[in-house]
Amino acid sequence: DADVTQTPRNRITKTGKRIMLECSQTKGHDRMYWYRQDPGLGLRLIYYSFDVKDINKGEISDGYSVSRQAQAKFSLSLESAIPNQTALYFCATSDGKVAQHFGDGTRLSIL
Amino acid sequence: GENVEQHPSTLSVQEGDSAVIKCTYSDSASNYFPWYKQELGKRPQLIIDIRSNVGEKKDQRIAVTLNKTAKHFSLHITETQPEDSAVYFCAASHGQNFVFGPGTRLSVLP
DSSP states (O other), rough: OOEEEOOOOOEOOOOOOOEEEEEEEESSEEEEEEEOOTTTTEEEEEEEEEEEEEEEEEETTOOEEEEEETTEEEEESSSSGGGHHHHHHEEEEEEESSSSOOOOOEEEOOO | OOOEEEEOEEEEEEEEOOEEEEEEEEEOOOOOOEEEEETTSSSEEEEEEEEOOEEEEEEETTEEEEEEETEEEEEOSSOOOGGGOEEEEEEEEESOOOEEOOOOEEEOOO
16 A cells, blocks of 8 residues: 555654654655644644755754655654653655645654 | 644534534635544544635535635534544645644544
């Protein structure tokens, strides 16, 4: 099935560690997004990319970085994780014409 | 930038009753408004969307209405069923990014 795949699905790590969350898609969409979901706060945009050479900051980019390795791959990094980055992270894709399609999410806990 | 508000934050209805969730947006350039349903522990999934050239759209028990002048849009679910229990998110877009509302937790009581 054409889909958006996120790895890992769950991760527990310690403060100060570097973490990479990966996203790959088979939908052929150019646009890819990373969101963070916290209870009661909805989905907040961290970074987005409209093609391989395009990277843009979202609403809450501080403490995060991204890499668009290919049209189908978009990675999110936390260079030095801190406890308030504990959240559920979603990758999404879009062709720019219809709503985004989300991955299953990565539940990240930072101790 | 765009700001999307959503009300209520929680909603409980009896099975078979209707549920209405309302969103307002601030950017008059927004022209696309999707609604997502997120079940516990799962990904948000699109359930219905509407573009700014349409005032209403219906899909079985779900409908969305849009008032461009007032900058608000609403999700209507009729004949609610227990499987409708979930968190619902509205969003607004003008072709670049999507701004999401904070979500409404809908509980359908048997």
